[in-house]
Amino acid sequence: MYMKELLITAPAGDGKKGRAKAVIRNYAAPDFEELIRIQAESFPPPYPEELLWNKEQLGSHVHHYPEGAICIEVDGELAGSMTSLRMQWDPSHPASHTWAEVTDDGYIRNHQPDGNTLYIVDLCVRPKYRKWGLAQLMMQSMYHLVIAQGMDRLLGAGRMPGYHRVAEQMSAQQYLDQVAAGERHDPVISFLLRCGRMPVGVAADYLDDEESCNHAALMEWRNPFR
Incomplete structure (x- = not known):
């Protein structure tokens, strides 16, 4: 399982001073309710409510590809998450697809363990943390996953x-x-x-x-x- 700890600096004007402890790790069942809450905060209407995560989808992420399901905490509070799957992709024939098709409606049961491409299913950060650089930190962790597992690209x-x-x-x-x-x-x-x-x-x-x-x-x- 993946875990990385680092110190980050609160952005100017945030109201917090000094440095905070950030932890990037794989998410698990105890995180599901808070991850759903974060999604609702991150994607308000007109974003379709039915596209927000549910517990069954999150459970499927953890079951099929736990390495590609990460979250980030700031001083112990969950602040965002990022989910991915592996797929086979031919850049010379980039067939058009929909989010529902490529992510199996968000359940990622179509995850291919030997896929050459890490496909990003979702990325969200709690609005109050959006100037903290947390999305970039999670993206960097996904780049590390691409390298560690010998994939060709992140897509x-x-x-x-x-x-x-x-x-x-x-x-x-x-x-x-x-x-x-x-x-x-x-x-x-x-x-x-x-x-x-x-x-x-x-x-x-x-x-x-x-x-x-x-x-x-x-x-x-x-x-x-x-």
Whole structure:
């Protein structure tokens, strides 16, 4: 089981001073209720409530791929989580897919233990901790998992919550290209770019998401040792 402890500094203006202890570890059954609460805080309406985790899904994550189910605590309080699965992916034929298809409706029973790609199922951080850099820390842990298990890449589809504002003016691909070029800012895609993820295309009808007009940006991080 994975566990990493580190000291982090509270962001300016947060009200907390000094350093806090952060722990990144695999989540387990005793964490499920709090993880569901965190999801509700992290993805308020209009995000579909039925897409938030339930205990059966979380239990399936732990059963099928416990190494890819991590959470982060700050001074003992659960502050976020990240979930993944392994899959076989051919970058020369990046077939379009939906979130429900690639994640087995969030149950990851389609996890392939010998898959060449770590696919990110979900990432969320409690709103009050969103300036603490916790998502970047969890992403780094997933990069370490890619390297440790000899996979080729980390892959995932990021929401494009800023796209709805310009959807009548440009395609989702044009929007992604402008964000990647630094001409526009998107709260999710710009964050993924800062984490070292690179866009490989747009998935249409990926998720029921009004802000993204149901689109998502498929983005990868390649294992530098492969």
